[in-house]
Amino acid sequence: MPTLATVLSFVTLFAGIHAIRIPFKVVHAHDRPASHGRRDTVNATISIIDSTNSIYLGAVVIGGTNYNVQLDTGSSDLWIQGNPANSKDLGIETSITYAIGSAQGEISTAPVTFAGYNVSNQMYLRVGQNATFSSGLFSTGATGILGLGPSSGSILRGQIGNASADALVDRIFEQDPTTPNFVSFLLERLGDGAPVNGQLTVGDIVPGYEAISSQPQLPVIKLKSILSKDQHWTTYVDGIIGPDNSTISYSSSVPSTPTGKLVTIVDSGFTLPQIPRAMSDAIYGRVQGASFDTQHEWWTVPCNQYLNISVVMGGVTFPVHPLDTISSDFGLKDINGNTVCLGTFQPITTAFSVTNEFDMILGDAFLRNSYTLLNYGDFISNGTTSNTADPYMQLLSITDPVKAMNEFIGARLQTYGPINYSLLPASQQQHSPVPAGETVAHYEADVLRYLPEIIVGCAAVLLLIVGCIIWRCCCTKRQRLARAQKKRGMYSESKADYRQIDEPGSAPMGMTPLYTPDLKSPGKAYYPDPYHRF
Ligand SMILES: *[C@@H]1O[C@H](CO)[C@@H](O)[C@H](O)[C@H]1NC(C)=O
Ligand SMILES: *[C@@H]1O[C@H](CO)[C@@H](O)[C@H](O)[C@H]1NC(C)=O
Ligand SMILES: *[C@@H]1O[C@H](CO)[C@@H](O)[C@H](O)[C@H]1NC(C)=O
Ligand SMILES: *[C@@H]1O[C@H](CO)[C@@H](O)[C@H](O)[C@H]1NC(C)=O
Ligand SMILES: *[C@@H]1O[C@H](CO)[C@@H](O)[C@H](O)[C@H]1NC(C)=O
Ligand SMILES: *[C@@H]1O[C@H](CO)[C@@H](O)[C@H](O)[C@H]1NC(C)=O
Ligand SMILES: *[C@@H]1O[C@H](CO)[C@@H](O)[C@H](O)[C@H]1NC(C)=O
Ligand SMILES: *[C@@H]1O[C@H](CO)[C@@H](O)[C@H](O)[C@H]1NC(C)=O
Secondary structure (H helix, E strand, C coil), rough: CCCCHHHHHCCCCCCCCCCCCCCCCCCCCCHHHCCHHHHHCCCCCCEEEEEEEEEEEEEEEEEEEEEEEEEECCCCEEECCCCCCCCCCEEEEEEEEEECCEEEEEEEEEEECCCCEEEEEEEEEECCCCCCCCHHHHHHCCCEEEEECCHHHHHHHHHHCCHHHHHHHHHHHHHHHCCCCCEEEEEECCCCCCCCCCEEEEECCCCCCCHHCCCCECCCCCHHHHHHCCCCCEEEEEECCCCCCCCCCCCCCCCCCCCCCEEEECCCCCCCEEEEHHHHHHHCCCCCCCCCEECEEEEEEEECCCCEEEEEECCCEEEEEEHHHEEEEEEEEEECEEEEECCCCEEEECCCCCCCCCEEEEEEHHHHCCEEEEEEECCCCCCCCCCCCCEEEEEECCHHHHHHHHHHHHHHHHCCCCCCCCCCHHHEEEECCCCCCCHHHHHHHHHHHHHHHHHHHHHHHHEEEEEEEEHHHHHHHHHHHHHHHHCCCCCCCCHHHHHHHHHHHCCCCCCCCCCCCCCCCCCCCCCCCCCCCC
C-alpha cells in the first residue's frame, strides 16, 4: 500500500519538451507488407506489471540486464538507475525534471531490447545511486522511466540535436519501416475479479482486440512549433457524462476549441485523471458523506457509493468502471479513522496548463477502461525518410457498465455495506473551495495565452482614445476660434493654438507592459516550470 505521499507523487508524472519534426513514411497495420522479414520473428508484446493500480511497469533490457521501468506516455525519454554492461557514457551530464524530482546523470548509449526489438546504441540517461528522484518511484519496483511521448518532448533529443538521440520507440520504427508505427496497451485493474492481462505491444494489435482498428481516429492536436516541446498525446473529449446521466457542461479554456469539447492529454504517468474543478465537483459533490480534502485537493467519498460516469471521445461513450471512479486502493481514512475512498477524477491544480494548452489529463484510472493505441504518424522521423501522416489515437472501450456494476457490488458490498445508488438533489451539491491564487493563476493563464492579442487590442483602444481626444480638442478649438472670428468678424489662425492641441499626441502610446509574464516565478504555485512540466 503506497503512502499518501507516494500516491501524490505518482499522480503527476509528465515531462518537458523540444521540436524537431522531419517527415518519415508511415506504414499502417493494414497495408503492412506480408513479408516474412525480421519482425515476424519478434514477439512484440511485453507484460505490464500493475503496481497497486498506481504505476504501470514494463521490462526493458539494457546491455543485457532487465530493468523494470514506468511506462509513461506523458514524457519522451528513457532513464534508469543502474550500471548496465556494454554501456558507453558520452561524457555529457544532464537532468530530466519531473514534478516529483529530477533524474540526473550521464547521457549514455547501450544495446537495448524492448518488446522483442533490438536497438543498437540507444541513447538513455544513466542515473547513478545519487538520483534525486523521489524514492517513492523505486519502492514500486521501478528502476526508471520509459517515455512513450512524442520525440519533440525528448530532453536528450533536444540536447544532442540529431536522430542518434531519438527515443526508443522512434528508433524501433525508424530502423525497420515495415514496423507499423504505433504502440498499444491494456492496463490491468487489481481487485475486480475479471482483470485483463496488462500488456503493451509495439506495432501489433493484442489478439482479441482487433475491433480497435475500426474505432474513430482521434486526431492529435499539434501545438505551434514555438510550443512544440510541450507536445503530448493531446486530443478532444466530447464531454463527461456525470453520475446523474447528464453531460456535465463545461467551456474549454483552450482557444479555438469547438464548443462543448475539452482538450485532454492521454498520460499513463498520471495515476489520477485531472479534470476541471467544476467537473470534479459535479461528479462527487452530490454524494452523501463526500468530503473535500483541501490538503491533497481531492474528494473522499463513502466506498459503498455507486457512481456511473462516462467519458465521450470521438462520439463514442467510454463507461468508467465504478471501482475506478471511487478507489479503495489508497488506504485513506477519515478523521474518525474510518476507511474512505478516493474520488479519482481529481480537480486539476498543480498540473494545470499555464498557457491554456489543455483542460484535462486522462490518467490510469480512466485508461484501465480502454484498449489504447497511439499512432505516431509524422512524430517519427530520422531525417532521411519522409512520413507525412498525422499522428492519432484510437481507443476501444473495454468496460461493460452492467458487468462493472456487478463487479462493484461484488467488491464492495461485503466490506462497506449496502450500495447507495442515490445522489443528493442538485441543489444540495457541495463545491470544493477554490484555493487563494487559483482564480488568479487561471486568469494569468488567459492573459499569457492571449498576450499578443491583448497588447494589440490595448494599443488599438489607446490609439482610438487618443484619436478621440485630439478630435474633440480640435472641435472645441475650432468652435472657440469660430466664435472668436464671429466676434472679430475675421479669420485668424494661430499656430500656437494648434501646438497646444498636438500635445496629447506626444504622450506615451500604449506599449507600457500590461503584464510581465514570469513563467519561472516560484510564487506561481500552480505550475512551477511549464517547460519541464513534471
Ligand atoms: C509474447 O510475450 C507475452 C508477454 O511476455 C506473452 O504473454 C505471450 O505469450 C508471448 N506470445 C508468444 C506468441 O510467444
Ligand atoms: C535480438 O538480439 C538477441 C540477442 O543477440 C537475439 O537472440 C535475437 O534474435 C535478436 N532479435 C531480433 C529480432 O533480431
Ligand atoms: C550522479 O551520478 C552520475 C552518474 O553516475 C554522475 O555522473 C554524477 O556526477 C553524479 N552526481 C553527483 C552530484 O554526485
Ligand atoms: C549527433 O550529435 C552528436 C553530438 O553532437 C555527434 O557526436 C554525432 O556524430 C551526431 N550524429 C549524427 C548522425 O550526426
Ligand atoms: C533512417 O531510416 C532509414 C530507413 O529505415 C534507414 O535506412 C536509415 O539508415 C535511417 N537513418 C538514420 C540516421 O538512422
Ligand atoms: C451508465 O451511464 C451510461 C452513460 O450515461 C449509460 O449508458 C448506462 O446505461 C449507465 N449504466 C448503468 C448500469 O446505469
Ligand atoms: C442515460 O441516458 C441515455 C441517453 O440519454 C439513456 O439511453 C439511458 O437509458 C440512460 N440511463 C439511465 C440509467 O438513466
Ligand atoms: C444514500 O444517498 C442518499 C442521497 O445522497 C442519502 O440521502 C442517503 O442517506 C444515503 N443512504 C445511506 C444508507 O447512506
